[in-house]
Amino acid sequence: MRWTPYAFSALLAPSIHALLRFSCSQLVIERLDPLVNPGELQSPHLHQIIGGNAFNASMDPSVAPPDLATCTTCTFAEDFSNYWTAVLFFRARNGTFKRVPIKGNVGFEQSQGGMTVYYTPTIQMGKPREKITAFKKGFRMIVGNPTYRTETEAKRFRQLTYTCLQNMNTRTGETLDFPKKPCPAGIMANVRFPTCWDGVNLDSPDHMSHVAYPSSGTFESDGPCPASHPIKIPQLFYEVIWDTTKFNDMSLWPEDGSQPFIWSFGDATGYGNHGDYVFGWKDNALQKAMDSNCYINCPELKSQSITEGNKCAQQQKVKENIDGWLTELPGGQMVN
Ligand SMILES: *[C@@H]1O[C@H](CO)[C@@H](O)[C@H](O)[C@H]1NC(C)=O
Ligand SMILES: *[C@@H]1O[C@H](CO)[C@@H](O)[C@H](O)[C@H]1NC(C)=O
Numbered sequence: 001m002r003w004t005p006y007a008f009s010a011l012l013a014p015s016i017h018a019l020l021r022f023s024c025s026q027l028v029i030e031r032l033d034p035l036v037n038p039g040e041l042q043s044p045h046l047h048q049i050i051g052g053n054a055f056n057a058s059m060d061p062s063v064a065p066p067d068l069a070t071c072t073t074c075t076f077a078e079d080f081s082n083y084w085t086a087v088l089f090f091r092a093r094n095g096t097f098k099r100v101p102i103k104g105n106v107g108f109e110q111s112q113g114g115m116t117v118y119y120t121p122t123i124q125m126g127k128p129r130e131k132i133t134a135f136k137k138g139f140r141m142i143v144g145n146p147t148y149r150t151e152t153e154a155k156r157f158r159q160l161t162y163t164c165l166q167n168m169n170t171r172t173g174e175t176l177d178f179p180k181k182p183c184p185a186g187i188m189a190n191v192r193f194p195t196c197w198d199g200v201n202l203d204s205p206d207h208m209s210h211v212a213y214p215s216s217g218t219f220e221s222d223g224p225c226p227a228s229h230p231i232k233i234p235q236l237f238y239e240v241i242w243d244t245t246k247f248n249d250m251s252l253w254p255e256d257g258s259q260p261f262i263w264s265f266g267d268a269t270g271y272g273n274h275g276d277y278v279f280g281w282k283d284n285a286l287q288k289a290m291d292s293n294c295y296i297n298c299p300e301l302k303s304q305s306i307t308e309g310n311k312c313a314q315q316q317k318v319k320e321n322i323d324g325w326l327t328e329l330p331g332g333q334m335v336n
Contacts, residue, residue, distance in 0.1 A: 019120050020289060021296045023104060023306055024050035024074035026113030028314040029087060029322055031331055034059040035140055035207050035276050042318050045146070046087045046264040046330045048102060048240070050114050052080025052280050053314055061138035061202060065280030071312035073114060077304040081280035083117060085191060085240055086146065086272075087264040087322075089329060090247045093254065096325040100261065103186065103243040104306075106168050112310040118237040121290055122195070122222055133197070133231050134287035135279040142207040143193045144274025146265040149336075151176055154271040158213055159192035162270060165241070178259050178270035182248035186241050187261070191275035193236040196225035207276075234290060238275055266333040 027050050033043035039058040049055050052069035059065070065080040072080050088100040104111030121132040144160050145153070154160065154176045161174035165185035179187055194211040201210035211233070217223025219235050244261065253260045262268045279286075289298050297303075316322075320330055329335070 019118070019295050020076070020298060021116065021118050022075045022079075023108035023111045023309070024072070024079075024083065024114050024117055025104075025111045025306065025309045025312075026050060026102065027053060027055060027073050027082075027312065028316055029099075029113075030316045031318045031320070032057050033084075033276070034082075034278065035142060042331070044265070044331050045333050046322060047084040047276075048087050048113060048115075049082055049084040049314075050074070050117075051082040051278075053312055054080060054280070055082045055278075055314065057317070059278055061140070064137050064282075065278065066282040069280070072304075073112075073309040073312045074117070075303055075306060075309055076285075076298070077302040078282040078285040079280065080282065082278045083115060083238060083275070085115075085189065085238065085275045088187075088189075088242045088244075089262045089264060089326075090244070091254075091260050091262050091268075091335070092252065092325065096327055097262065097329055098247075098325055099322055100247070101243045103241050105239060105241055108306060110306045110310070112313075116239040118239075119234040119286070119290070120237060121234050122219070122232055130232070132234055132290045133199075134281070134284075134290050135233060136202060137279070138202040139279040140203050140207060140277060141193060141211050142274060142276050143191060144272070146263070146267065146272040146274055148271045149267065149269045150271060154273070158194075158218065159190065160273040160275075161190045162273075163188040163190060168241075176271060176273075178261055178268075180259055182250060183244060184248070186243045186245055189238075189240045189242065189273060191238040191240075191273065192219075193275070193277065195219045195233055195235045196229040197231040197233045198229045199231040234286075236277060262329070262335055264329055264331075264333060266329060266335045268335055 037043040054068035069080040089097040102113035164179035164183035204210040212229035214223030215226035
């Protein structure tokens, strides 16, 4: 299954408004998940978290992250949101695991790990501008399901994919499962969230039902939102670049030639790709940006350098070894 991402040059048409693309460095790598396991000082699997330093084992939706945070790893300095995904490991022939490093994207090379984050308004070629409603205080959501191991399951979500980077600019050939061959510049995990909201609930028990995909067509074809979820929200999109290059020697791969990468939740297929989001922009900064015509760089927003963002790191609260050759995945996750 392949997706052809839209070309950015197409977005330069005059009717398009605000597209944000920015870097957020790594805040911390650890086993906490305030959405799925609130309050638990040890979620089942390891995550890389980026964004504001109010990230915690539990995060009260009635408290705005900017009120607690003192810094953010994002280059938009008013963004104290938290964004997280699972962490990738390499499994050696002897069965031990090594965490795969994360590298900065094109233009964001100084980033200490982290992700590239996009907020894309509706693609509306040649049509008048329409209002895009930014996320509100207390909003959170999850896309994807870590228990999925088949293509049929993975297709319940759209656009949770991998790009096998031939070089850092490769943006074609996305797959729903892990690449089967070594990728010369690494593996980019792509996590795109649904773009329609019910307009009422800031969260839901499964952290998903309050958002939906367009009822026909796709986000890229400007498909309409379903009546149950009529409000158009920006498409939130993460790119995470796993620097698999030092594991590209196929003599290190399993003897049957299968690919050696495993998500921290024990998934060797890639179909369990998922991402989490806790909104935390200051006041109406995100809405202001969505209403403006800014493109990638947004002069309306306060910025900081990547090196400044790199300084905003959190101490690991769940103390455990996540580097070195590990005899088991953190949290004792089994590969299955
Ligand atoms: C995280 O939560 C604990 C209590 O669960 C609290 O003591 C601590 O101050 C919080 N840390 C941050 C950064 O909010
Ligand atoms: C397992 O394999 C890795 C990679 O080949 C190697 O670096 C590591 O030392 C090995 N560990 C053991 C216990 O043999």
